[in-house]
Amino acid sequence: METIVSTEGLSKEYGGVFRVKHVDLQIREGEVYGFLGPNGAGKSTTMKMLLGLVKPTQGTVHLFGKQMNDKNRVEILRQTGALIESPSYYGHLTGMENLRVMQKLLDIPEKNLREALRIVRLENQAGKKVSHYSLGMKQRLGIAMALMRFPKLLVLDEPTNGLDPAGIEEIRELIKALPQQYGMTVMLSSHLLAEVDQMATAVGIIDHGELIFQNSLEVLRRKSAHYVAVRTQDSEEAARLLERYRPKREAGWLLLENLSDAAVAQINQQLVCSGVQVFRIEERQRSLEEIFLDLTGKEGAL
Amino acid sequence: MIRYLSLEFYKIRRRGVFLTALLLCGVEGAWTAYSVQSYFEENGANLIWNNLFTNLAMLHGLFLPLAIAVLSSRICDMEHKGDTWKLLGTAAEPMGKLYFAKFLCTFLLLTVTLVLELAALLTFAAWRGFPGPIPVGLVGKVFLGTMLVSVFVLALQQWIAMAVPNQLVALIVGMAGSFLGLVGALFPPQVRAFLPWCGYAELSSVQAVPLGDHEWQYLAMDPNIVPALLVFVLGIIVYFLGKRRLCRKEF
Numbered sequence: 082m083e084t085i086v087s088t089e090g091l092s093k094e095y096g097g098v099f100r101v102k103h104v105d106l107q108i109r110e111g112e113v114y115g116f117l118g119p120n121g122a123g124k125s126t127t128m129k130m131l132l133g134l135v136k137p138t139q140g141t142v143h144l145f146g147k148q149m150n151d152k153n154r155v156e157i158l159r160q161t162g163a164l165i166e167s168p169s170y171y172g173h174l175t176g177m178e179n180l181r182v183m184q185k186l187l188d189i190p191e192k193n194l195r196e197a198l199r200i201v202r203l204e205n206q207a208g209k210k211v212s213h214y215s216l217g218m219k220q221r222l223g224i225a226m227a228l229m230r231f232p233k234l235l236v237l238d239e240p241t242n243g244l245d246p247a248g249i250e251e252i253r254e255l256i257k258a259l260p261q262q263y264g265m266t267v268m269l270s271s272h273l274l275a276e277v278d279q280m281a282t283a284v285g286i287i288d289h290g291e292l293i294f295q296n297s298l299e300v301l302r303r304k305s306a307h308y309v310a311v312r313t314q315d316s317e318e319a320a321r322l323l324e325r326y327r328p329k330r331e332a333g334w335l336l337l338e339n340l341s342d343a344a345v346a347q348i349n350q351q352l353v354c355s356g357v358q359v360f361r362i363e364e365r366q367r368s369l370e371e372i373f374l375d376l377t378g379k380e381g382a383l
Numbered sequence: 384m385i386r387y388l389s390l391e392f393y394k395i396r397r398r399g400v401f402l403t404a405l406l407l408c409g410v411e412g413a414w415t416a417y418s419v420q421s422y423f424e425e426n427g428a429n430l431i432w433n434n435l436f437t438n439l440a441m442l443h444g445l446f447l448p449l450a451i452a453v454l455s456s457r458i459c460d461m462e463h464k465g466d467t468w469k470l471l472g473t474a475a476e477p478m479g480k481l482y483f484a485k486f487l488c489t490f491l492l493l494t495v496t497l498v499l500e501l502a503a504l505l506t507f508a509a510w511r512g513f514p515g516p517i518p519v520g521l522v523g524k525v526f527l528g529t530m531l532v533s534v535f536v537l538a539l540q541q542w543i544a545m546a547v548p549n550q551l552v553a554l555i556v557g558m559a560g561s562f563l564g565l566v567g568a569l570f571p572p573q574v575r576a577f578l579p580w581c582g583y584a585e586l587s588s589v590q591a592v593p594l595g596d597h598e599w600q601y602l603a604m605d606p607n608i609v610p611a612l613l614v615f616v617l618g619i620i621v622y623f624l625g626k627r628r629l630c631r632k633e634f
Binding site: 161165169170 | 471
């Protein structure tokens with residue numbers, strides 16, 4: 082698979098502080114790349130550097146195999162569509178007129194406008210002024226503007242922001258279908274880890290400007306080891322008895338890692354023989370949110 | 384370039400931009416006509432054409448910096464309000480061409496407004512029975528000089544309107560320009576040389592020669608277009624500085 086986006090040592094400094102530090106992104110053709118990170122981690126700044134909206138302090142950006150510079154930026158970006166931070170629009174124009182602005186600028190066929198409106202379900206609102214749109218409708222318009230060219234690379238910064246649950250579901254299904262239906266590669270950032278979990282095929286996690294993880298979702302899940310959770314009638318006594326296994330305590334459960342089947346059987350026998358009643362023994366795996374919390378030290382959903 | 388220009392005109396629909404400019408220049412034209420009318424009643428047809436275009440040049444100094452500030456602000460502000468420079472940037476269009484398209488759009492609106500104002504004043508002159516044929520040379524020099532000075536004012540106003548989201552700043556600069564344009568004729572030439580807004584007043588075609596105590600003789604003269612040319616060159620420099628700033632801006 083061709084690499085659509087790659088960066089080497091990408092960095093951005095503001096006022097002596099590096100907001101993005103030595104980021105080496107790799108996004109392959111046909112991926113839905115979920116770009117995760119807490120607020121202020123550097124997600125939007127990184128995306129802006131990819132699109133040439135912000136000049137990197139250090140490092141390089143390659144899109145479609147070509148290094149981005151002032152001379153070829155226009156040519157390279159003809160194959161991209163983007164929605165960065167909040168949606169951009171002319172409030173005094175209708176939804177359709179806003180799309181026509183892009184159509185005139187980019188010389189896009191008429192049928193693309195209709196198709197983009199249909200995809201984001203704004204056909205019935207296209208005649209209304211955008212200043213009268215709700216936040217969700219403005220978000221959909223922003224996505225439509227990014228989609229209009231049916232680009233090879235689509236960059237979406239928090240695309241489900243402001244949408245209701247039904248809208249989130251629609252956009253999620255749309256994004257999942259884009260690679261197969263339209264041959265697009267999608268890079269999206271989100272704070273909703275559950276969203277990324279359901280949409281992305283590859284994940285990059287950025288924290289304090291550094292890319293701390295980048296691989297497929299499967300690899301991320303496999304990073305989390307399975308662990309055993311035990312609930313007893315006396316967790317204090319149980320924790321004392323199992324001290325050598327270094328258990329963690331959580332809401333009445335004892336959590337033990339790296340246990341073989343034989344070790345689990347031994348623990349059960351030890352507790353029962355010591356008079357501690359065992360209510361539950363469960364095998365668990367960390368959720369994506371727990372992995373994120375471990376990696377960044379922050380809450381996974383904000 | 385035509386595509387970008389037509390896009391600018393498409394974007395300003397329902398903004399009333401042209402009407403705003405027309406209103407301001409309409410007031411200016413009416414004021415000019417009123418001043419000339421008063422002069423005509425007192426002095427007859429002597430130097431009447433020169434008086435008309437001198438009044439117009441003086442009032443250009445008052446009205447045009449403000450009119451251009453308003454025009455430019457209305458056209459640039461929509462990009463700030465909708466945060467659309469970011470969108471235009473990712474649309475992969477050269478920012479320099481977009482900047483020029485905005486400049487050209489504003490300039491064309493201003494030109495049409497001034498042509499309409501001029502046509503209205505010439506119609507007024509014909510109706511009042513001003514003598515002789517229309518002095519085409521005089522009209523041409525005043526109009527050309529006005530457009531040359533306006534290039535500087537527009538370049539400066541567009542730079543400010545694009546650089547500073549709060550349009551109050553651009554309007555304050557416009558008002559300051561209006562003040563300087565109006566009182567500029569009172570400054571000595573050495574001071575006027577550093578105030579480009581005084582370029583409008585330099586297009587005066589009437590010279591006042593003192594005869595003695597409180598007595599003046601008014602003589603016709605050719606408007607001096609050289610100051611306007613110099614201001615135009617300054618305007619080109621300001622334009623490229625503003626364009627460079629936008630092209631280097633990070634979004």
